[in-house]
Amino acid sequence: xxxxxxxxxxxxxxxxxxxxxxxxxxxxxxxxxxxxxxxxxxxxxxxxxxxxxxxxxxxxxxxxxxxxxxxxxxxxxxxxxxxxxxxxxxxxxxxxxxxxxxxxxxxxxxxxxxxxxxxxxxxxxxxxxxxxxxxxxxxxxxxxxxxxxxxxxxxxxxxxxxxxxxxxxxxxxxxxxxxxxxxxxxxxxxxxxxxxxxxxxxxxxxxxxxxxxxxxxxxxxxxxxxxxxxxxxxxxxxxxxxxxxxxxxxxxxxxxxxxxxxxxxxxxxxxxxxxxxxxxxxxxxxxxxxxxxxxxxx
Amino acid sequence: xxxxxxxxxxxxxxxxxxxxxxxxxxxxxxxxxxxxxxxxxxxxxxxxxxxxxxxxxxxxxxxxxxxxxxxxxxxxxxxxxxxxxxxxxxxxxxxxxxxxxxxxxxxxxxxxxxxxxxxxxxxxxxxxxxxxxxxxxxxxxxxxxxxxxxxxxxxxxxxxxxxxxxxxxxxxxxxxxxxxxxxxxxxxxxxxxxxxxxxxxxxxxxxxxxxxxxxxxxxxxxxxxxxxxxxxxxxxxxxxxxxxxxxxxxxxxxxxxxxxxxxxxxxxxxxxxxxxxxxxxxxxxxx
Numbered sequence: 001x002x003x004x005x006x007x008x009x010x011x012x013x014x015x016x017x018x019x020x021x022x023x024x025x026x027x028x029x030x031x032x033x034x035x036x037x038x039x040x041x042x043x044x045x046x047x048x049x050x051x052x053x054x055x056x057x058x059x060x061x062x063x064x065x066x067x068x069x070x071x072x073x074x075x076x077x078x079x080x081x082x083x084x085x086x087x088x089x090x091x092x093x094x095x096x097x098x099x100x101x102x103x104x105x106x107x108x109x110x111x112x113x114x115x116x117x118x119x120x121x122x123x124x125x126x127x128x129x130x131x132x133x134x135x136x137x138x139x140x141x142x143x144x145x146x147x148x149x150x151x152x153x154x155x156x157x158x159x160x161x162x163x164x165x166x167x168x169x170x171x172x173x174x175x176x177x178x179x180x181x182x183x184x185x186x187x188x189x190x191x192x193x194x195x196x197x198x199x200x201x202x203x204x205x206x207x208x209x210x211x212x213x214x215x216x217x218x219x220x221x222x223x224x225x226x227x228x229x230x231x232x233x234x235x236x237x238x239x240x241x242x243x244x245x246x247x248x249x250x251x252x253x254x255x256x257x258x259x260x261x262x263x264x265x266x267x268x269x270x271x272x273x274x275x276x277x278x279x280x281x282x283x284x285x286x287x288x289x290x291x292x293x294x295x296x297x298x
Numbered sequence: 299x300x301x302x303x304x305x306x307x308x309x310x311x312x313x314x315x316x317x318x319x320x321x322x323x324x325x326x327x328x329x330x331x332x333x334x335x336x337x338x339x340x341x342x343x344x345x346x347x348x349x350x351x352x353x354x355x356x357x358x359x360x361x362x363x364x365x366x367x368x369x370x371x372x373x374x375x376x377x378x379x380x381x382x383x384x385x386x387x388x389x390x391x392x393x394x395x396x397x398x399x400x401x402x403x404x405x406x407x408x409x410x411x412x413x414x415x416x417x418x419x420x421x422x423x424x425x426x427x428x429x430x431x432x433x434x435x436x437x438x439x440x441x442x443x444x445x446x447x448x449x450x451x452x453x454x455x456x457x458x459x460x461x462x463x464x465x466x467x468x469x470x471x472x473x474x475x476x477x478x479x480x481x482x483x484x485x486x487x488x489x490x491x492x493x494x495x496x497x498x499x500x501x502x503x504x505x506x507x508x509x510x511x512x513x514x515x516x517x518x519x520x521x522x523x524x525x526x527x528x529x530x531x532x533x534x535x536x537x538x539x540x541x542x543x544x545x546x547x548x549x550x551x552x553x554x555x556x557x558x559x560x561x562x563x564x565x566x567x568x569x570x571x572x573x574x575x576x577x578x579x580x581x582x583x584x585x
Contacts, residue, residue, distance in 0.1 A: 037336075039335070039336060039337025039338065039339070040334070040335050040336075040337050040339070041334060041335075041336075041546075042334025042335050042546040042547065042548065042585065043334065043545075043546040043547050044334070044335070044341065044546075044547060044548060044585050046339065046341060046371065048371075074369075074371075076341070076343075076369075078547065096391075113444075115436065115438075118413075118438065142410065142438065144410075144413065144436065144438040146440065150408070257338075258336075258337045258338040259337070259338050259339060259373065260337065260339060298337065298339050
């Protein structure tokens with residue numbers, strides 16, 4: 001049962017999203033005129049989004065169980081190099097990703113504060129021929145409302161964009177390995193465990209793009225290579241963290257204008273949890289997450 | 299999580315070196331006067347280092363290193379030839395990271411002392427701009443309670459009227475909505491009057507910002523009540539563009555300056571001295 005204040009907050013969020021959508025959908029004529037021109041031919045790319053979810057699971061680990069989560073995010077990309085040799089591109093990205101909660105880990109929780117998580121990250125990515133890419137990302141996961149201790153991580157990711165081989169049937173596989181560092185027992189770890197963890201994620205993102213919308217079916221599995229999913233009671237590391245499958249629809253809003261490219265998107269994700277993540281989820285072995293949001297790229 | 303001072307210095311210097319290298323080592327094809335971003339969105343950012351942080355004359359920290367990363371996204375909604383020349387909205391973040399007593403070396407053990415989120419709209423009428431801004435000042439390391447504020451600003455850009463010189467006067471009126479910068483009994487009303495005289499040379503710009511901070515109501519509450527005079531400051535800032543024209547990475551600069559701060563009685567009582575000198579250096583981006 002939602003409280004009146006929560007209903008009000010949901011209504012405000014929906015109203016804000018609706019207003020923004022209307023503003024974007026009713027782009028003035030002078031902006032539409034420039035629809036075919038690239039508003040940003042330079043080397044910097046800005047992307048941003050705000051999403052609303054009923055549940056926040058970080059790699060299968062439950063982060064809230066009441067209220068909803070709002071995710072504002074912003075990324076600045078620098079195209080540092082572009083060439084025709086074996087190394088096709090070098091990109092540097094900086095960004096911030098945030099999670100605002102009105103439930104038990106946010107404004108309704110012991111801190112009384114909305115801002116549950118603020119992540120800062122920096123990535124260096126290298127693009128090679130054949131659609132393959134390799135990137136290294138440093139992330140600091142912080143909690144402004146002291147919901148958890150700061151987690152620092154380095155992640156390496158290999159991804160293959162097989163669109164060139166499979167066209168619309170591309171599955172875009174990737175493999176990521178992340179290592180937590182600068183930890184102490186119970187401090188600086190996603191699982192709050194005794195030792196720094198090593199995480200591995202394997203995923204695919206098959207999808208289909210039509211003229212009016214695109215749909216993607218991201219599938220991923222999260223595993224502990226070492227101490228990433230430590231059970232708080234037994235200390236035992238669970239190798240299997242979670243399996244996730246989702247369906248996401250993205251609808252562009254009016255093409256590219258002088259304000260960039262905007263879209264609305266929404267989807268449903270199903271997660272099947274391992275032993276430790278099930279424990280964190282109140283002994284529920286499954287979780288369904290609904291989300292919708294607004295995104296832009298410039 | 300504590301960051302050691304050496305790690306912070308190493309990271310800061312590394313970030314600066316990478317940014318300066320990227321900004322200055324653009325390939326030949328990237329150099330030129332073509333606007334890399336003719337669209338309606340603009341990005342500005344900065345990363346500054348200072349020896350002390352006073353917020354409108356209210357002491358925050360003067361130990362260790364203070365770092366101010368910031369970023370702002372501006373959206374140009376309207377541009378015309380009528381009375382209303384321009385309308386823009388902006389959203390941004392300003393942060394203060396401290397290695398000293400208010401940060402990683404203090405009771406919280408955490409570097410991130412302040413994070414401000416703001417959003418605003420401004421309306422240009424020729425040389426005069428009127429703006430309204432909502433700001434939430436929050437402290438991720440819990441060193442102060444969140445302050446929410448609504449401010450109004452009128453500014454005049456007299457560039458071009460005085461040759462290479464300009465005065466750029468402004469007035470800013472801010473009303474606290476919830477929370478208080480002085481930690482006092484009542485939400486305060488703040489008035490700032492300032493000028494930013496400057497002079498452009500071929501290779502650099504020199505500005506001499508002068509401002510006075512006043513309490514119209516309960517902004518500088520002390521043990522004897524509210525004091526009207528909060529602070530006066532005069533500074534000197536030199537800005538040096540890193541390239542002669544915008545590159546495909548935008549326009550970058552390095553800047554540095556010194557600010558002399560004179561405090562009112564209330565702020566002097568908190569700080570323990572009637573004046574302070576603040577030095578800063580940083581890198582800026584406009585795209």
